[in-house]
Amino acid sequence: MTPLSITQAQMTRDPDQPDDNRPTLAEVARIAGVSEITASRALRGGTHVARATLERVQTAARAINYMPNRLAGTLAGGASRQVAVVLPSLSNSVFSDVLHGLETRLEQAGHHPILGVSNYDPLREERLVSDLLSWRPAGLVLAPAVSTAETRRLLAGSGVPIVEIMDVDPAPIDTTVGLSQRAAGRAMAHYLLGRGYRRLAYAGHDISTDPRALSRLQGLQDGLAEAEVTLAATVLLPGPSSVPLGRDAVGQLLQDCPVGAGHDRLVVCFSNDDMAVGGMFHALSAGLDVPGDLALAGFNGLAIGQALPLPLTTIASRRVEIGELAGAALLARVAGKPVEKVQDVGFRLVIGATT
Template sequence: MDGEPKESGDIRRLSSVTLAEVAEAAGLGESTVSRVLRNEGSFSRKARARVMEAVERLGYVPNRIAGTLASAGSRLVAFVIPSLSNIVFPDLLRGASGVLEANQHQAVFAVTDYDPGREEALVAAMLAWRPTAVVLAGFEHNEGTRKMLRASGRRVVEVLDLDGEPVDIAVGFSNRAAGRESAAFLLKRGYRRIGYVGHDLERDTRAGKRHAGFCAALETAGFPLVDRQINAGPSSVESGRQGLEQLLARSPGLDAVYFSNDDMAIGGYFHCLARGISIPSQLAIFGYNGLDIGRVTPQPLSTIRTPRVVTGQVAAELVVSNAPPQMVDLGFELIEGATA
C-alpha cells in the first residue's frame, strides 16, 4: 500500500515528459530530435543514437495527436466503414494498411453500423484530425456528409462500388453488374423458379443494387423473381439459414436461391444439409463475395468473388500518390462452384 502513491507519481511523470526534456537529455536541439522521431529530414547516426537513448531513459511517448492536429498535411488516412463483422471490410483494411505503412501513413478507422447519421457524425470527427484522405464505402451518404467531404480539402475515396457519382475518387466494381451476371449464370444453367434471401437492403445499399440488377435481369429474360425473404439486421450465417427456411416454407417449388452475400448463402447451405435438401439437384444456391469458407465447404459455393484486398491496396496507392479524381474498375470474378 505504501508504494501506491509513488507508483502513481511515477506514471504521471512518465506521461508528462516533453520533447524539450528529451532534447536537453540528448544535448541536441528540439528540431533535430523532432526529425529523428519522425524519421524525416537530415540527422546523423550519432544524433539518432543519442535521441533514442534519451527516449528510452526518460520513457518519452511522442504526442502524435498534437502533431497531427498541428499539420494540415497529416499522414493519417481515415476509414469510415460500415462493419467489422463482415470480412469484406477487414480485407479492405488489410489491403490498404501495407501500402500506407510502406509510405509512412497511418490508417485509423471508425464503424458506422450502416447508419448514415452515424456516418455523418464520424466523418465530422475524423475530419477534425485533418487526415490526408477519407475512405468510405459506396456513394450513398447524407447530404451533410457530402458537403463536409467536398469542403474539407481532403482527398476522398469511395470504395466497393461504381454505381454512382463519386465525390473525388472511386475504386471498386459495379454491384448492379454483379447482380445481373449472377442472374445470367443461373438462367444459363436452366433455373427458372428463382428466389432471393437477403438482409436489410435499405441500409446496405450495395446489396440493394445487386438485388436490383439481379431482378432486372430475370425480368428481361421473362422469368421474374418468384419470392424473396428480407431479414432485418445485418447479414450472418444464422440469418441466411433462417431466411431460407422461411422462404421455402412459402415457396417450396423454388429451384434456385440467390443470397445477398456468402455469409447468408453458407447459412442456406447448412439449412439444406440439415433438411436433406440435395444441392444443386433439388435447390441451387448462389452467393456473393467469394469468401474462403465458401471454397472449403464439401460443395464449393457458386458465387461472385470480389477484389477486396486489391481495392484497399489501390485506394491507398491513389491516396499516397495524390492521384487526380478518377473511377477505377477492378471488376469481379464469377466462381461456378458446385452449388448451382
C-alpha cells in the first residue's frame, strides 16, 4: 500500500499506537505521502487539493479504516455539528414528534442532537443547559419548562444560536418557532361559544409546571370572558398527562357536573389530546352520548384523536414542522444567515364529531 517513493513526510515521527490503536490523520497522511493538513483538506470537501492527491488520500484513509475524530476537529476550530436539545418530556408524543422533525433536519446537514430531558423540572433544565453547553454545540434548541433566571443567563451568554420552540408568546431570548398557545386556547373558546355551548369545564394534568398548557387554559378563559362565561368546573389531577389520567379526570369531573337529561349540555376542554382521548373512553364506557350529553375538546391534533370512532374536536399543532423549522433556523443562524426572530407556524381548528 505504501508508495515506493520515499518522501520526507514518511520519515517523520511514527506515531506508535498506544492501547487505543485508532488510526489518526497523521497516519493517513504518511501513507498517502502528504502532510497532515493536505490530508485534512482532502478528507473534507477536497477543495484546494489536486485530484490525484485527493484520491491518494482517500484510498489511504479507506485502507486503514480511518475515522476522523470530531472532538479534535471541533476543538481545533471546526464548527461543532452538535446541537443541544432540551425537552421537558418524552412521555408525551408531542415532543417525540418535534424531536423527530428536528433530528431529520439536522441530520440532513450532518448535525446531531445531544439530548436532555428535564421532566418539567426547572433545576434539572438548568443543569442540562449548562451540561450540554459545555460540549460547545453549534446551537441549542429548547422547549422551555418554567425556566430559571440562571438558565436564561446561561443561554443568553452562551454565544451560540438559541431556538426556543412551541410557544411564540414569551419574548424570545434569541429566536423562537412555534404557535401562540394563548391564541389557540382563545380560538377554542370562540369556536365553542359560537357552537352554542355555555357550560364548559376544564380537565387537565398538572399544568403548574407546563407553561404551554397553562397558556392555553388562560387563552380559553380569556375567550370565554369576552362572552362573560366562566368555567363551570375545573379538575386538575397531579402527574403528567396521559390517556388514563384523562379518563380519571372526566370521571371525577362528572361527579360535580351532572350531565344527561335535564341538564345543559356540557363541554369539557382538556389540557391536550391524550387527556381528551381518555375522556372519550370514559364516555364510551359510561354509555354517555357524545356530544349530546357530553362534548369533548382536546388540543394537539394527534392521530389517535382523529382515529377515534368519533373524531375529536381539537386544535392541531404542527409539531414535526416546528422541529424541522427549528432545525432550519438553527442551521441558518450557524451559517450566518439572517433568521426571523419569531416564526409563528399557526394552528388549525379541527372540528370533529365530539362537539
